Amino acid sequence: MLREIFKKSFWYVSLVFVLVVLVWGLTVMTKRIDYIWYWNRIPQYFFFTDQIEKFASESGKISINGVEDDLTEVTLHYDDGTKETFEVETESLTFKEGDRFTDVDKIGELEVFSQGILIIGLITTLEISLYSSVLGLLIGLFAGLSRISKNPLIKGLSTIYVEIIRGTPLLVQLFIFYFFLGTVLGFGRFAAGTLALSFFAGAYVAEIIRAGIQSIHAGQMEAARSLGMNYLQTMTYIILPQAFKRTMPPLAGQFISLIKDSSLVSVIAITDLTKAAREISTSTFATFEVFFTISVMYLVLTFSLSMLVRYIERRFAVSD
Amino acid sequence: MIKIENISKTFIVGTHIVKAVDHCSHEVKQGEVVVVIGPSGSGKSTLLRCINQLETIDSGKIYIDDVDISSIKTNINKIRAEVGMVFQSFNLFPHKSVRDNINLAQQKVRKRSKVDANEKTDYLLKKVGIEQKAHVYPSQLSGGQQQRVAIARALAMDPKIMLFDEPTSALDPEMVGEVLDVMLTLAKEGMTMVVVSHEMGFAREVADTVIMMDEGKIIEVGNPEHFFTNPVEDRTKLFLSQIL
Ligand SMILES: Nc1ncnc2c1ncn2[C@@H]1O[C@H](COP(=O)(O)OP(=O)(O)OP(=O)(O)O)[C@@H](O)[C@H]1O
Ligand SMILES: [Mg+2]
Numbered sequence A: 001m002l003r004e005i006f007k008k009s010f011w012y013v014s015l016v017f018v019l020v021v022l023v024w025g026l027t028v029m030t031k032r033i034d035y036i037w038y039w040n041r042i043p044q045y046f047f048f049t050d051q052i053e054k055f056a057s058e059s060g061k062i063s064i065n066g067v068e069d070d071l072t073e074v075t076l077h078y079d080d081g082t083k084e085t086f087e088v089e090t091e092s093l094t095f096k097e098g099d100r101f102t103d104v105d106k107i108g109e110l111e112v113f114s115q116g117i118l119i120i121g122l123i124t125t126l127e128i129s130l131y132s133s134v135l136g137l138l139i140g141l142f143a144g145l146s147r148i149s150k151n152p153l154i155k156g157l158s159t160i161y162v163e164i165i166r167g168t169p170l171l172v173q174l175f176i177f178y179f180f181l182g183t184v185l186g187f188g189r190f191a192a193g194t195l196a197l198s199f200f201a202g203a204y205v206a207e208i209i210r211a212g213i214q215s216i217h218a219g220q221m222e223a224a225r226s227l228g229m230n231y232l233q234t235m236t237y238i239i240l241p242q243a244f245k246r247t248m249p250p251l252a253g254q255f256i257s258l259i260k261d262s263s264l265v266s267v268i269a270i271t272d273l274t275k276a277a278r279e280i281s282t283s284t285f286a287t288f289e290v291f292f293t294i295s296v297m298y299l300v301l302t303f304s305l306s307m308l309v310r311y312i313e314r315r316f317a318v319s320d
Numbered sequence B: 001m002i003k004i005e006n007i008s009k010t011f012i013v014g015t016h017i018v019k020a021v022d023h024c025s026h027e028v029k030q031g032e033v034v035v036v037i038g039p040s041g042s043g044k045s046t047l048l049r050c051i052n053q054l055e056t057i058d059s060g061k062i063y064i065d066d067v068d069i070s071s072i073k074t075n076i077n078k079i080r081a082e083v084g085m086v087f088q089s090f091n092l093f094p095h096k097s098v099r100d101n102i103n104l105a106q107q108k109v110r111k112r113s114k115v116d117a118n119e120k121t122d123y124l125l126k127k128v129g130i131e132q133k134a135h136v137y138p139s140q141l142s143g144g145q146q147q148r149v150a151i152a153r154a155l156a157m158d159p160k161i162m163l164f165d166e167p168t169s170a171l172d173p174e175m176v177g178e179v180l181d182v183m184l185t186l187a188k189e190g191m192t193m194v195v196v197s198h199e200m201g202f203a204r205e206v207a208d209t210v211i212m213m214d215e216g217k218i219i220e221v222g223n224p225e226h227f228f229t230n231p232v233e234d235r236t237k238l239f240l241s242q243i244l
Helices: A002-032 A117-147 A152-167 A170-185 A189-214 A218-226 A231-268 A273-283 A287-319 B044-051 B076-082 B098-108 B114-127 B143-155 B173-188 B200-206 B224-229 B234-243
Strands: A047-055 A060-068 A071-078 A083-089 A106-115 B002-013 B016-028 B033-037 B059-064 B083-086 B161-165 B192-196 B209-214 B217-222
Touching: A071 A106, A106 A117, A117 A152, A117 A189, A117 A231, A117 A273, A117 A287, A152 A189, A170 A189, A170 A231, A189 A231, A218 A231, A218 B076, A218 B083, A231 A273, A231 A287, A231 B098, A273 A287, B002 B044, B016 B044, B016 B059, B016 B209, B016 B217, B033 B044, B033 B200, B044 B059, B044 B161, B044 B192, B076 B083, B083 B143, B098 B114, B098 B143, B114 B143, B143 B173, B173 B192, B173 B200, B200 B224, B209 B224, B209 B234, B217 B224, B217 B234
Parallel strands: A083 A106, B033 B192, B033 B209, B083 B161, B161 B192
Antiparallel strands: A047 A106, A060 A071, A071 A083, B002 B016, B002 B059, B209 B217
C-alpha cells in the first residue's frame, strides 16, 4: 500500500521535473539567440483603451443633463431641429449649459474600452468553428445516411463527395471555395471559409455516422419496422440515438480538429486567431509571445470542448 | 387469414445462389396456430420474414386478409402494424426503458395518447408477468424477461397475427418455460400464430398444424399427432429423430 503510493508519487515528481527541464531548455535556447521577451506587449491586443474626441456635426445649443462620477451626459440641440445625446468626460467638456457651438467644435473627449485584435480573432475563430460544426454535422448526417442508401445514385454521389474531400488538402479546398466558388457564386471570404470547413468536416462526419449506424445491430431496424414504424421514424427514434451515443467520442474528436483546422482560413485573409497573431507579430517583435499566447487560447477552446463532451457522455450513459 | 401462393426468395451469396424459400404455398386460417420445423438453413426464418415483408419475395403472392401485401400499392407499414413479430434475439431497444419500448410504436404508429399507451403497457406487462419492471432498461433484465417484454411490445399494436422466430432458442433452459407459457395463453385466446420452434412439447399442446421445411421447400404438413406417430417423408423422420 505505502509502497504503491510512494511509487506513484515518484513518477509524479519525475513528471514535474521533466516539465521544468523542458521549460529551462527553452529559456536557454532563446537566450542563445538573444531574444528579448516582451510579454507586456501582449495584453493590449486583448483589450485596450482609446481616447476618442466628440465633435458636433452642426451648429446649435448644448444642454447638460447630469453628471455621474466623472462623466457628463450632454444633449446637442442642432439648429435643424435634430438632437444628439452622449456622454463625455467632465474634465474635457468645453461648454456650459446653454452655450452655442458651431459645426467644427469639439464638445469633449471620452475614453472607450475596445476589443483588441486577439479577441476579435478569437470571436471569429469561435464563429467559424460553431457555424461549420453545425453545418458539417447536418451535411455529414445527410451524406452518412446517403452512404448506406440502396439507391445507386444517392450512394454514388455521397461516396464521390466523401472521397474528393478526404483525398484533397483542406488548404486547397479553401482556395477553391474562395477563389473559384466564391467568385462564381458571389460569396465573400467568411462564407467561403465557413463553407469549406463545413464540407470538409461533413465528409469525416459522414464516415463516422455511417460506421455508427452500421454498428447498430440489424435486428434493431427489423424490430422497429416490424412494429409498423416507417424508415424515418425508425432512424429518428431507434437507430440514430443509439448511433449518436456510439459516435460521440469520434464526433467530438472531429469537432476539436475543426477548431484547430479553422486556423487555415487565415490564408484567405479572414482575421481569425491565427491571422491576428500573424498581424501582431509583423507589427511588434513579440512573435514568440503571441504564438505561445494563441496556442494557449486554442488549448483552452479544445480542452473545454472535450470536457463538455465527457460530461454529456456521462449523462447519456444511464441505459448501459 | 394468411395465404402464401408459390413464393420464392433467393439470396446471392458471393458467386452462388441460395434458394432460401423455393415455391412455397400454404394457407393459415383465423385463430390457427402453425409451428414450422426443419433443419438449420431450411428457410424457416426467411419464410416468416417474407410474411411481414422484412424480405421482399422474388415471385409468388402473399395475402393477409385478402390484401396482396407484395403489391407496391399496399402500405407495408400498415400491414406490419397488424403483424407482430418476435425475434430469437429479442431486439429490444437498449436505449429505452421497458415502458418506452412498449409505448413507442403505440404512440408513433397507432397515434395513441401517452395515457392510453401507458394503460395498455401496464395491462400487457401484467399479462406477461413483469409489471414491476416498467421503468428498467432491457440490459437489466434476464433473457426470459426480455423476450416477454418483446412479446408485450408486439401485442401492444393489437396485431391480428403473431410471428415467432425461435423465441426460446437463445434462452437458458430454465427460462424457456416462462416464455412458452405466455405463448400458450395467447394461443388459447385465439391468436393466429406462426411459430418457428423446435419445442415439440409446445407444438403437441397448441399447434393445429405443423409444417416441415427442408432446402427452402415445404415438404410435409399435418397435425402434431401425424408428426409424432407416422411422418411420411424420410427427411422428416430423420429430423425428428434428431430433435426428440
Ligand atoms: N440475408 C441473407 N443473405 C444471404 N443469405 C441468406 C440471408 N438470409 C438467409 N440466407 C440463407 O438462406 C438460407 C435459409 O436461411 P434461414 O435463415 O431462413 O434458415 P432457417 O431455417 O431459419 O435456419 P436456422 O434454423 O439456422 O435459423 C440459408 O442458407 C441462409 O444462409
Ligand atoms: Mg432461423
